[in-house]
Amino acid sequence: MVERIERSARREKAVDDDAPRQRPAAKPKSAHRPAETPSRNAVQAKPAFNRKSIALVYDFDGTLSPKPMQEYTVLPKLGVDPHEFWAESNRIAQKEGADSLITYMHLMYKKAKAAGVRIDRDDLVDLGRAVELFDGVETWFDDIEEYVRIRSERAGIEVRHYLISSGLIEIIEGTRIFPRFHNVFASEYWFEAYDLPYPKRVITDTGKTQYLFRINKGVEDLGQSINQHMPEGERPVPFSQMIYFGDGDTDVPSMTVMRKNGGYAIAVHPPRKNKEKCVDLLRAGRIDFFAVADYRRGSELFRRTTRLLDRIIADIQLQEEMWHFRRGIEKSK
């Protein structure tokens, strides 16, 4: 046990030393400080309008990737049929009245142990390389950022991408898009708990909404409480500058929080599949629009997302103008 803990501690250190960008959840760039506006006259440190960040927040399974991430990684390694695995996990959760996410996280390692397969943190990260992404996901981040840069005439509007997933952060770390996120909030294991890994953090459907408020309030350090009151006007990323991307029922609490607070929600579905689910979400007022999960430039998803971005950019520019106008009036009093 001691050996395992030491090894794990060394690994954590190695990760920190070698690749600081590899664990954004541990060191969010923006915790506790509002986004700053780049200023050419920084010498004078003039107060500046600083609510110029746009947050695009994504679910992972079914939204950026066609299948649940476990089906590309741990389940094939264990030779377990995904359909049977999820059926068994749901059966246990129902019978025991257990949380379905904790149940699958436990069952996965129970099966690994039974099969005599050891899967450590590094193994999960390695397995993450096999996760498939929808068309265009890898180029989406650059394309969207370029669009905003040009459209806002380089007025210092920043786009941040966030991931909030019930899946495993260890697997997400292994995917090619991991470094593209400003922060990643996902379920995670302790790897030094007795003989089986133990859930360290479990992000349920409703639990996801906490992270939307963390982005909104700029409180991304998970060691900090999110419940402190913060007036709307002081929140660094207003909901009206946030867009949530999801694919189904598990995203309903997040979509609801977004839209009730003036933000936007988009649903995606695989080509020729699950469109009815999106129609239901639209009719129920959960989303602004839906599209096929095709993230390539020029797709319907790209076009509709950029229409929303046009509106958000115009809104930020208007607010900035009003902010300077009011300051001018106050100063001339």
Ligand SMILES: [Mg+2]
């Ligand atoms: Mg999903």
